[in-house]
Amino acid sequence: MGDEGPGSPVHLLCLAASSGVPLFCRSSSGGAPSRQQLPFSVIGSLNGVHMFGQNLDVQLNSARTEDTTVVWKNFHDSITLIVLSSEEGTSELRLERMLHMVFGAMVLIVGLEELTNIRNVERLKKELRASYCLIDSFLGNSELIGDLTQCVDCVIPPEGSAMQETLSGFAEATGTAFVSLLVSGRVVAATEGWWRLGMPEAVLLPWLVGSLPPQAARDYPVYLPHGSPTVPHRLLTLKLLRGLELCLLCGPRPPLGQLDPQLLERWWQPLLEPLRACLPLGPRALPEGFPLHSDILGLLLLHLELRRCLFTVEPSKDKEPSPEQRRRLLRNFYTLVATNHFPPEPGPAEKQEDTVYPAQTPRACYLVLGPGMGWGNISVSLFIRSQ
Structure with a gap:
């Protein structure tokens, strides 16, 4: 398990499986987004060797060179994702899970129908641009780990029971069962309905909110890759404090205008100090004074x-x-x-690491x-x- 080099590049390619037309290419270097692009000849070769294997009923999942690991993944016989990583110690498991998260992010933003029944490649390219910030966060050095563990990143808040009670009351007042309180992409508290969300949306939704530019409120259309991949829902976000947001997953109602400042103040003003105490939990996850061995x-x-x-x-x-x-x-x-x-x-067995x-x-x-x-x-x- 060596340390990754400071400038080790990661390249992600997305292609239409039937035609091999590139839909996008995203890159990072040293954990930060990069403008470096692979030559089209390299993209064509990587896709060509994968298609050649498929024509011979050979499934090419991964390959290693002296300094690079390559993983291929085909989704619904429509989208091919390829990731190349030169980071030292990169495992195939990590790259495979990254590709699953990337495809989940694509479904989250544009819906499964657009990806499995591609009618207009240029229009799809434009629509997928809205997913770039979320996808780039998977390539970088995120402070979260849900992309790898496939578990929701959480924190331990002070006065958690009071926050949970207030959150449940707020959800009832707004008429939606899917509400969560997030700090820097981590879940502070959530309703039972929110916790029942399937994977990968349970991980993707907080991650999406954490990747978006700060805003006082949002009304964002999203598809649920597991629960509703073809019918969009609305993701409403409301900023309580800088870095601390309420998220509501709902249908046509309630309208965003109904969630006025007076409603937020009535429910959350009594918890202002506990909410402020949640702000450092973004990177720390544990409350101040939590007993932990000094080593x-x-x-x-x-x-x-x-x-x-x-x-x-x-x-x-x-x-x-x-x-x-x-x-x-x-x-x-x-x-x-x-x-x-x-x-x-469940599903195809993942290959064991040899090294x-x-x-x-x-x-x-x-x-x-x-x-x-x-x-x-x-x-x-x-x-x-x-x-």
């Missing part, structure tokens, strides 16, 4: 049955390694555990098994401890 530099806690996770690298910020390195170490260790020790998920990359800096990591029987009741805690 723990990073923490990933998963509840696999509820599909929720808590991820932070903020403890002991004055110690090495840096927060960015801690994120990479935890992501790499999670990939190692998920690849070798978690059971295969285990040793961490450049030794660290202690722990797999903690819960008291329940079976993998469905297991939580995984990954700690990075200082030397």
